Amino acid sequence: MIRKTMTVLALGLAMTAAGANLALAQSAAAKAAVDAAKAAGTVGEQADGYLGIVAGGDAGLRASVAEINTGRAAAYRDIAAKTGVTPEAAGQATAKQLYSRLAPGQYWKPLDGGWVKK
Numbered sequence: 001m002i003r004k005t006m007t008v009l010a011l012g013l014a015m016t017a018a019g020a021n022l023a024l025a026q027s028a029a030a031k032a033a034v035d036a037a038k039a040a041g042t043v044g045e046q047a048d049g050y051l052g053i054v055a056g057g058d059a060g061l062r063a064s065v066a067e068i069n070t071g072r073a074a075a076y077r078d079i080a081a082k083t084g085v086t087p088e089a090a091g092q093a094t095a096k097q098l099y100s101r102l103a104p105g106q107y108w109k110p111l112d113g114g115w116v117k118k
Helices: 002-024 028-040 059-083 087-100
Strands: 043-046 051-053 107-109
Touching: 028 043, 028 059, 043 087, 051 059, 059 087
Parallel strands: 043 107
Antiparallel strands: 043 051
């Protein structure tokens, strides 16, 4: 029980650091493009911790999403190495934090479903 509590605590601390790492891992242009697309309903957050295209989106937007997702993947691998969880678990834990920061009207995709508007 103590070991599980320590793992959860370490994962929580790593998730806080992940927020900073995610911000650093993306270019300002990619972030601006994705933020605008999230506000427009073209891009949404997924329960696996990655961004997804809800509908439409040109090649430039898709490249911005891919750039940010690449940075997130690296952050999740780093968190996993430090905490002993899988990168998938790190991504899902981060997704919970990302969901809490979604503005009303933005999109979210649960692990077992389609896009829903918050």
